[in-house]
Amino acid sequence: MKTYKHVNYLWDDQKAKSLEGDEVALLLYRSNILGADLRITNYGGGNTSCKVWEKDPLTDEDVEVMWIKGSGGDIGTLKKSGLAALYLQRLRHLANVYRGIDYEDEMVELFNHCIFDLSSKAPSIDTPLHGFLPFKHIDHLHPDAAIAIAAAEDGKKITEELFHGAIGWVDWQRPGFDLGLQLQACLHANPDIRGIMLGSHGLFTWGDTAYDCYINSLDIIETCATYLEQNYGQRGPVFGGQKIESLQKEDRNAQASKLAPILRGFCSSERHMIGHFTDDERVLEFINSHDLERLAPLGTSCPDHFLRTKIQPLVLHLDKSENLDDVEELKTKLEPLFEDYRLMYEEYYENCKHDNSPLIRDKNPVIVLYPGVGLFSFAKDKQTARVAAEFYTNAINVMKGAEAVSAYTALPRQEAFDIEYWLLEEAKLQRMPRPKALSGKIALVTGSGGGIGKAIAKKMAQEGAVIVLNDINAERLVACEQDFVSEFGRDAVITTILDVTNEAQIKQALNDAALAFGGVDIIVNNAGLSISKTIEDHTQKDWDLLYNVLVKGQFLVTQAVAPILKGQNIGGDILNIVSKNALVSGPNNAAYGSAKGAQLHLSRLCAAELGPSKIRVNVVNPDAVISDSNIWAGGWAEGRALAYGVSVEELPAYYAKRTLLNEIILPEDIANACFVYVSGLLNKSTGNVLNVDGGVAMAFVR
CATH class of the missing domain: 3.40.225 (L-fuculose-1-phosphate Aldolase)
Structure with a gap:
């Protein structure tokens, strides 16, 4: 095992031994460990390849095939499906029809005549750079240390002196067929070199085995990095010295x-x-x-x-x-x-x-x-x-x-x-695929650790938005985050603890959104709870809790987000998840129903005030969303069952039967309604109420 200071040595002999005899598998292994170190090459950068002998599927003859990272791939996460496979001899024969540097682009289409594995990835423009070099394994990388020398005013001279002629030099040229021929010419003129520096561009290295190639790449990068380190400060302070100090x-x-x-x-x-x-x-x-x-x-x-x-x-x-x-x-x-x-x-x-x-x-x-x-x-x-x-x-x-x-x-x-x-x-x-409806949008759904909130957040993530997941329940939030990261990836989501009655936590959540994503576009005031009691049994504590979470929470979040949306000056959406109970009177519901009525009218007031800033405020009124909902905890289900004279188990069917459509309402139904508002199809609509209740005639707005 070799030791390095400026790159990570990640080769595992046991892992590599398990891949012996499969050069393509070793290529993928080498690629992945190279791509795992951002000092060697960054996401989507670089190319790796290997040349192997395969049986021609038509003639059964042995033919040499080059496997190389295909167009648009990333070596750090590369799989076989991301490789292009080409008949090497056919690729080299393209030199016979090459008409010169003014006709570079037409060569890319001709790569299709060289495809060996028809299910493999489309070849990239770097394909001939590997194809015209004879080595079995080749790395083309973009290490900072090597590019620093390649981009230096006298980089060619430095390369010659640093490596004593063991590394060739090819001046800057746009990647393509001609650059492949130049690499070939450089090797022919310097047959003993172990790599080539591309002016302003990067590094080519090679080896007879995957391991030899890997070590050769690391050795050359380490040499470049060590040389730079030894020279920092020799020609004066780095970047001319510090002009200002950073804030804490x-x-x-x-x-x-x-x-x-x-x-x-x-x-x-x-x-x-x-x-x-x-x-x-x-x-x-x-x-x-x-x-x-x-x-x-x-x-x-x-x-x-x-x-x-x-x-x-x-x-x-x-x-x-x-x-x-x-x-x-x-x-x-x-x-x-x-x-x-x-x-x-x-x-x-x-x-x-x-x-x-x-x-x-x-x-x-x-x-x-x-x-x-x-x-x-x-x-x-x-x-x-x-x-x-x-x-x-x-x-x-x-x-x-x-x-x-x-x-x-x-x-x-x-x-x-x-x-x-x-x-x-x-x-x-x-x-590239067309952007999804919410691509480029940032959504914060309060109470998105489960139930309706989680369904809304997931729908928006599916449609391309990045999500600020939050909940008052830390344990529930952790499980939700794992679910989202698994489905949408780490870049699509952040999490923050949020109690909507706590101004400091609201501010912190919005700051987190700004630091992670740049701001916010969609706020869904969804966090809520419910208490069902007779007017005699309701306590002031019950009343205050409902009004604090539902009304004051919606007010505080809207108040905090308004200046951010105005500052961005690109409009935005505030959606308030209210309830059928904002419009319908019923027993055992004085505090919850009146709080929902306040939420509804607060939404109208905010729509009127924020409209000139292109900030739309709209309402979704659910009813009887039982699945995975916190609403049904804390005795609400028992209270509603008692009010309607049915058992708790009979509630879903009871609610469905009283609707015009005879449907049970699910969290996904509320999520779909929210998406309708923010999809771009209703950009000229604000101050509206959309009932998602299966059809409750008493709740008709008009």
């Missing part, structure tokens, strides 16, 4: 939670975006430095970094301790910064576009830097926003390393544009 952690979070919704609103001018915040020490070192203003506009060097972080970040010219409580004043300060960024992006597009370039895309920044506080990123979903932040952190590492040994160089703007608006990249974007 608690204060950074406070500033970020106030600012995130405002930034999200600006970044969502064309479509709703999800945010991510990080105050990683590497980020703070960069954004607090003297060199921030010089380096940030240069953008990134590696195409993998650039594609996810855009041409350059937006740097906020705000004091780290600035009072961010005046939302309108803050928006006035920030608006010119965003307008300047959008103008810069338009000029970049106009100056670099070709006759056949795709139309200009979203002009807003992906990365926003707040010196003294941290980095915000905004993208179509949480995973993409998080990965963008990770990639920009990689870019910071690259800048730091390149500046330590030389001078950092970014991709020329035209080269960057040609990658961003590459027709093949555009085709990949066009093939």
